[in-house]
Amino acid sequence: MNGYSGTMSSDKVRVGILSTAAIVGKVLPGLKHGMEVVGVASRDRQKAQDFCKEHDCGVGMLYDEMLERDDVDVLYIPLPTGLRNExxxxxxxxxxxxxxxxxxxxxxxxLAELTKLCEEKGLQWMDGTMWYHSIRTKEIEKKLRNGDLGQVLRVSASFTFMAPDEAWLQGGNGRTDKSREPMGCLGDQGWYPLSAILWAFGWIMPEKVMCTHVTMNKVDTIVHCAGTLWFPGNRSAVFDCGCTAPHRSQYEIICEKGTVRVDDLVGGQQRTGNFAAYEVPFVGSSEYVQGDVMGKDEVMRAEACDHVNLLVDDLANCIRAIKAGGKPDPDWPHRSLAVHKVMSAVFESAQKGGAAVEIVS
Known part of the structure; x- marks a missing residue:
């Protein structure tokens, strides 16, 4: 991460929150852990004030009031995807x-224009992909980058779960309603396997992608999607995502000298069936499986951690570094743009009936 990680200063970074969305309840303890929460904004002042009173998180206010505050360093923005960029x-x-x-x-x-504006103004950009920040992720990343496992040849990754009921599946949830999530479950769930694939390949972009299967619901929104990515050097990856299959949150990285498998990428609770980890703070992500060329597997242990706490720590340290005269860490906006570019290409392929879509660098 270009030397930006690690504890730097006890000075609090001040954060404001634009939304009272459900995910705020999961992220808020981490924000309190690593930053000073100034308040929460909503379109409805009373709703924001009630939220702040219930969660003891500063002052409730309107969006424009939050944007104009001088005592806010960073904004956490979990607004619906279709509304967020403005x-x-x-x-x-x-x-x-x-x-x-x-x-x-x-x-x-x-998105490239937004991240460029951040860079030009000396501002840090980071998205909410929590698993990047876990101790386990950084341990595996070190092995992938230092050559211990050789070149990455192929990756498979998935994130699926079963819709709780038919109404949910047919547009009753933000993930299954394209007016709220334009790419449906490809956007909401596909972000995880696609980010895992790009991370495993060291953020080298694929040459082309293809959506090999897609299922739409009654409101014309993707509820299942699968695809293939082709990388330079005759290497490839496959993924699937959606809410029409049992819970899977995993990746396998096949390298020249061995394999790495994680079975609990998002929830961090192994294969326990503990789905609550997606909705409330958790400590986990404590193991992965590493195999050798002969197929002998070894369960590797990593320090269990809270993904959100570590994400907030990384972001706060980036901001402190900027305040001390440094520049924004370019790795984080690069990751956001890479995943979004690939996801958009998969979406385009789905719209074109599975035609291959080339990735333009």
Whole structure:
């Protein structure tokens, strides 16, 4: 991470929250852990004030009031994907660092413009992909990058779960309603396997992608999607995501000298069936499986951690570094843009009946 990680200073970074969305309840303890929460904004002042009173998190206010505050360093923005970019642009214009929930909204070109504006104004950009920040992820990343496992040849990754009922599946949830999540479950759930694939390949972009299967619901929204990515050097990856199959949150990385498998990428609770980890703070992500060339597997242990706490720590340290005269860490916006560009290409392939879509660098 270009030397930005690690504890730097006890000075609090001040954060404001734009939304009272359900995910705020999961992220808020981490924000309190690593930052000073100034308050929460909503379209409805009373709703924001009630939320702040219930969760003991500063002052409730309207969106525009939060944007204009001088005592806010960074804005956490978990607004619906289709509405988020406008507020992000406003936040950047007012000199706020950006902590945006994923998936990203708009086109890849629009996202590139937002991240470029952040860079030009000396502002940090980071998205809400929590698993990047776990101790386990960084341990595996070290092995992938230092050559211990040789070149990455192939990756498979998945994130699926079963819709709780038919109404939920047919547009009753934000993930299954394209007016709220334009790419449906490809956007909400596909972000995880696609980010895992790109991370495993060291953020090398694929040459082309293809959506090999897609299922739409009654409101014309993706509820299941699968695809293939082709990488330079005759290497490839496959993924699937959606809410029409049992719970799977995993990846397998096949390298020249061995394999790495994680079975609990998002929830961090192994194969226990503990789905609550997606909705409330948790400590986990404590093991992975490493195999050798002969197929002998070894369960590797990593220090259990809270993904959100570590994400907030990484973001706060980036902001402190900037305050001390440094520059924004470019790795984080690069990751957001890479995943969004690939996801958008998969979406385009789905719209074109599974035609291959080339990735333009």
């Amino acid at each position: 507020r992000i642009a406003q936040a950047i214009s007012r000199g706020k660092h950006i902590y945006s929930e994923k998936p990203m909204g708009g086109t890849a070109a629009e």
